[in-house]
Each structure stands twice: as C-alpha cells, then as structure tokens.
Amino acid sequence: MLINGVPADHLPASDRGLAYGDGLYRTLEVLAGRPQLWRWQWQRLAADCAALRLPCPDEALLLAEIATVCAGLPRAVAKVVLTRGSGQRGYAIPAQVQPTRIVSAAAWAGYPPERAMHGITVRWCNTQLGLQPLLAGIKHLNRLENVLARSEWDDPAIAEGLMLDSDGTVVEGTMSNLFWVRAGQLYTPPLDRCGVSGAMRACVIDTAHQLGIAVTEQRLLPAELLAADEAFVCNSLAGIWPLRQLDGHTWQAWPLTTRLQQALAAG
Amino acid sequence: MLINGVPADHLPASDRGLAYGDGLYRTLEVLAGRPQLWRWQWQRLAADCAALRLPCPDEALLLAEIATVCAGLPRAVAKVVLTRGSGQRGYAIPAQVQPTRIVSAAAWAGYPPERAMHGITVRWCNTQLGLQPLLAGIKHLNRLENVLARSEWDDPAIAEGLMLDSDGTVVEGTMSNLFWVRAGQLYTPPLDRCGVSGAMRACVIDTAHQLGIAVTEQRLLPAELLAADEAFVCNSLAGIWPLRQLDGHTWQAWPLTTRLQQALAAG
Structure with missing residues (x-):
C-alpha cells in the first residue's frame, strides 16, 4: 500500500475521509500491472474529483503507483482512495487542502465464471x-x-x-x-x-x-x-x-x- | 489521542470508517475532565450504535478515556469516533466485528460569547x-x-x-x-x-x-x-x-x- 506515494498502511485519524467520508474511491482489476477499463476509470475519477472539488492526482503518477502496488500479482484488485486530507475542525472545506492518496492492491482470483x-x-x-x-x-x-x-x-x-x-x-x-x-x-x-x-x-x-x-x-x-x-x-x-x-x-x-x-x- | 485504548494517532487505512463512513461520532465539551451533557451524549451514542448495529463501548471505559485525553486541559473539545473496524472487502457487515474506538481532545476557548x-x-x-x-x-x-x-x-x-x-x-x-x-x-x-x-x-x-x-x-x-x-x-x-x-x-x-x-x- 502507498499513502501519498510512500509505503504505509496507516493514516492520520484526523483525515477528513474518516471524519466525514470526504473523499472518493475506485476499485480496479489489474492484470500484469495494467489497470483494466482505465480510460473509463480515469474519466470517472476525474469527474468525481471535480464534483467534490478535490484536487485530481496526476494520471501518470497514479498509473505508476498502481503498477507498484500490484507488482508480482498477475491478477489483482487495486483500490484508489482520495480524501481531502486533514484539516481544521469543522465541516468547511479548508482553504489549503493537502489531499490524501491511498493506493492498495490484493491478489484476486475473480468471481465464479x-x-x-x-x-x-x-x-x-x-x-x-x-x-x-x-x-x-x-x-x-x-x-x-x-x-x-x-x-x-x-x-x-x-x-x-x-x-x-x-x-x-x-x-x-x-x-x-x-x-x-x-x-x-x-x-x-x-x-x-x-x-x-x-x-x-x-x-x-x-x-x-x-x-x-x-x-x-x-x-x-x-x-x-x-x-x-x-x-x-x-x-x-x-x-x-x-x-x-x-x-x-x-x-x-x-x-x-x-x-x-x-x-x-x-x- | 487513544485508539482502542492505546496512545496512537494513526489507524489502518483498511478501516471501514474510512472506506464507507461505517461508523459514528460525538463531539463533547469537557470541563476539568468532565464531559458536559454526558447523560444525553451517552443516550445518543448508545442509540446510534444500536441503529447501526455497532457494538457499544462500555460507558465507564469511555468516560475514563475521555478524562485521559483531556488531562491537563481545563476546557477541551473531545471527539469520540466509533467505526466497524477493518474487515474483508465489500459492503456487507462482517460476521466478526472488531470495532475501532478513537478518543481525542484539543484545548478549546469556546465561541465568542x-x-x-x-x-x-x-x-x-x-x-x-x-x-x-x-x-x-x-x-x-x-x-x-x-x-x-x-x-x-x-x-x-x-x-x-x-x-x-x-x-x-x-x-x-x-x-x-x-x-x-x-x-x-x-x-x-x-x-x-x-x-x-x-x-x-x-x-x-x-x-x-x-x-x-x-x-x-x-x-x-x-x-x-x-x-x-x-x-x-x-x-x-x-x-x-x-x-x-x-x-x-x-x-x-x-x-x-x-x-x-x-x-x-x-x-
């Protein structure tokens, strides 16, 4: 798992993703490091970021992180979570947002055919x-x-x-x-x-x-x-x-x- | 901050509180270690746990944790977050739930009178x-x-x-x-x-x-x-x-x- 590009599996308990569900995610199938349906996944991710006024990560960076967490897994489920990060107390969107980007993967056998x-x-x-x-x-x-x-x-x-x-x-x-x-x-x-x-x-x-x-x-x-x-x-x-x-x-x-x-x- | 009773400020990124907002919280004013409106806070917390089918923590334990995180703060804002913890992938409530209990506090000056x-x-x-x-x-x-x-x-x-x-x-x-x-x-x-x-x-x-x-x-x-x-x-x-x-x-x-x-x- 990578959190903001760094190997980690814990995030600050002050994150607005936890406090308010203030963020979004995508779940992807990844075959040999290549996310399937990427064109549509990326379209939807970018659209959802815009709708929530969340800074959208760089596409190449995200693809590289997905490949990293899926390394060694021929077939994986990857999950990308983007949150509005930690901020001052209260619901209002902070003026300065440091978003949190969590990219994780697990081996996956697929569903029964x-x-x-x-x-x-x-x-x-x-x-x-x-x-x-x-x-x-x-x-x-x-x-x-x-x-x-x-x-x-x-x-x-x-x-x-x-x-x-x-x-x-x-x-x-x-x-x-x-x-x-x-x-x-x-x-x-x-x-x-x-x-x-x-x-x-x-x-x-x-x-x-x-x-x-x-x-x-x-x-x-x-x-x-x-x-x-x-x-x-x-x-x-x-x-x-x-x-x-x-x-x-x-x-x-x-x-x-x-x-x-x-x-x-x-x- | 205490997470499940242990001093910590990070929680697993796999927590369902982050993944789905699967949990609840309360915000309390705490004066000299004593949470204000406790009778009603506790009633609401217990009712919300029941409504979400979340195991309710022990009242005495929660009060002790609030006092611990507020130690040294004459006037504090405490926050209690309860989540359904980490579980297998997917929305379904896991058969075995290990809830996450986060109790934190910050000094607080109140609002303008x-x-x-x-x-x-x-x-x-x-x-x-x-x-x-x-x-x-x-x-x-x-x-x-x-x-x-x-x-x-x-x-x-x-x-x-x-x-x-x-x-x-x-x-x-x-x-x-x-x-x-x-x-x-x-x-x-x-x-x-x-x-x-x-x-x-x-x-x-x-x-x-x-x-x-x-x-x-x-x-x-x-x-x-x-x-x-x-x-x-x-x-x-x-x-x-x-x-x-x-x-x-x-x-x-x-x-x-x-x-x-x-x-x-x-x-």
Whole structure:
C-alpha cells in the first residue's frame, strides 16, 4: 500500500475521509500491472474529483503507483482512495487542502465464471437510496446505504441485491450498475438523483454504441424490470452478470447481453 | 489521542470508517475532565450504535478515556469516533466485528460569547438534505451533505447555515439543531427522515419540559420560520445561539430562549 506515494498502511485519524467520508474511491482489476477499463476509470475519477472539488492526482503518477502496488500479482484488485486530507475542525472545506492518496492492491482470483455464463439470482433490497442530486453518480466515501443494503442477506446463492430509490424506481445493485433490454434496445437508469456511475457502466454504453445498439437512460419500476427481455448488472470486477432469477421471474437466454460480453472480451 | 485504548494517532487505512463512513461520532465539551451533557451524549451514542448495529463501548471505559485525553486541559473539545473496524472487502457487515474506538481532545476557548447573548446571523443553504429514514437522526460518518452546505459561504459574520430537506422543509443547521417559539410554545423539526439528533437538542427538550414549556416536533417551511416569535440553533459546544438575522428578517428579543439559556447555565 502507498499513502501519498510512500509505503504505509496507516493514516492520520484526523483525515477528513474518516471524519466525514470526504473523499472518493475506485476499485480496479489489474492484470500484469495494467489497470483494466482505465480510460473509463480515469474519466470517472476525474469527474468525481471535480464534483467534490478535490484536487485530481496526476494520471501518470497514479498509473505508476498502481503498477507498484500490484507488482508480482498477475491478477489483482487495486483500490484508489482520495480524501481531502486533514484539516481544521469543522465541516468547511479548508482553504489549503493537502489531499490524501491511498493506493492498495490484493491478489484476486475473480468471481465464479458461472455467474457471467449462466446468470445470477438477485433480490430486491429493502434499503432505499435517498435522493441527493449533488452527490448522485459520485463514487464517494459515504456508503452507509450500500452497507445496510448488502447486509440484508447472507445467502451466498444470491449474488446481488437491487436497490430502489425513495421514489420506488430501480436504480442499481449494491455494488453494480443495472441494464435491461427491450425490443433489441438497451436501457439503464439515469444516475442524476442517486447511485454510483461505475466505470463498467460507461464502458458498456460505449461498447453498445460501437455495436450499433441504442442505449437510453430511463427510470423504471420493479414490474417493468421483471417484464424486460433481458437484464444484467455489471461492475469493473465482475464484468457483466445476466439476471437469471428475480422475485419469482426467470430469464433463460440473454442474446444481446451475450453479444456485449463477447465484445468486451474482445477488447 | 487513544485508539482502542492505546496512545496512537494513526489507524489502518483498511478501516471501514474510512472506506464507507461505517461508523459514528460525538463531539463533547469537557470541563476539568468532565464531559458536559454526558447523560444525553451517552443516550445518543448508545442509540446510534444500536441503529447501526455497532457494538457499544462500555460507558465507564469511555468516560475514563475521555478524562485521559483531556488531562491537563481545563476546557477541551473531545471527539469520540466509533467505526466497524477493518474487515474483508465489500459492503456487507462482517460476521466478526472488531470495532475501532478513537478518543481525542484539543484545548478549546469556546465561541465568542456575543453569539449566545446577542444572537447570530444565519443564511439558507442551497444544499438540501436527502431523505433517508434508515439513517435519520444518527450522527454517522457520512457527512458530505454537511461539508457541501458548510462550504457554501466563508463570511465569518454568518455563524450558521440552515438546511432544508428535499421536500423544502427546514430541518437543522449544518452543525446544529433548530428550535423556534410560537405563542409561548417550543417547536423543533422531527428528525425521522434526515438530520442529526444532537445531545443538546435532547437536553433542551428535557429542560423545556422541566420549565413547563410544551415542545412539539413539527415540520416547517422557511416562511413559517421567518414568522416565528423567536428561533435558535444549538449544539453541545455552542450551547444556544438565538437567531438575530435571516433572509432580511430581524429578531431583537428572545425571552423564552433566554429562559432556556439560564436554565441550562444553572445546570
């Protein structure tokens, strides 16, 4: 682990990342030192820094630090955390910010390949996402809603939980974004009021466009998701997991989802 | 500073308090080693632990640690942070939790006494509080809304900003709770959808009851606050600050607020 470029695994307890969750993060798959989906990861990181008015690190520096912490790991999960550092007491953003940059990695074996091949069972979460347009989309460190939602079940046969917002529309999974297919077109919920805009979501949208598949951001109700031709969740570690079972409904074939998986695998 | 009872000022970067804001805190005034408003601070701390399913520390242990970090400081601000500690990757609450307990203190001179005596100028914040009943009232570590709200102004003549929820009702200050007076009765917004339930808020409610003043939880609109006979914000460091100016409106006398201040000062 590197903290501000120095090998370390502890940080000051006065850090605003701890005090207020005043920061953001990304989780990346790294193969032989090369972060996957980097173009989208970097886009999202830079956008989130701007949204939180956090100084954005230098891209080359970050790539070098990721390679350093992943050295010797053929397949790794890297995590980048950026916080607003330590400051005087109180919520106000300090005039002089010395951000904290934490880059860490762990060996990673991936998820069971059946999930991508044969689909997953998902559930509805009771924890709803509050609406907060100022923070929507940002992968910030205020993640208690996700903690509560992911702690609703511990049955390992359920791979993911889907979350509604407080208006009752479907937004995302606890750790993934959601897409669905209707009449050959791809849809995904807008993330303008809550939710996390993942790097894989951005990559899926770009990949669909390259395949000539229209992608529309649209709010949807739970019943509408159950009526979809196909549906899948995705994130940068899992790739694409088709939905097989949800709330008594079963999907058995995912032709468009499979096309997207193949296009992603082909790079 | 003590971390889990041991003198230290750094904590593992893997702590869930940093990763997800998965924890809570309290800020206390400590006079000659004795935390003020302890009865209410402890009530709130224990309630917040229960709400987040976080193991609650022993009360006597916590009091001893607060006294230790405040030793030699006649007047101090102490901060207690409790997190869910380090755990495996992912949002789910670990089966085995080793919580982190951080107790720190700093010398403190108090706020300018004019604020309590002559009232303060406050402003409306543009940052609105999202509605999240599952986290409402808890002084948890997901405080980005407060950071954004408190960063909207830097004019030192404005002592506090008032926040609305996304329904447009007035909830609290960025670092304080709100009360208002109408026809000799006291009102405060319910904190069942958002906001922080402060120790001083609980103390004010109990003190009002002892004085025979009715206290009602009621939602209110900005225009209704401007029409109040009196209004004040409070927290455990500031005590009670009457509102003098807001949005072109001026209050010049606060008879009931002053009675509460005197009752609090008398202990």
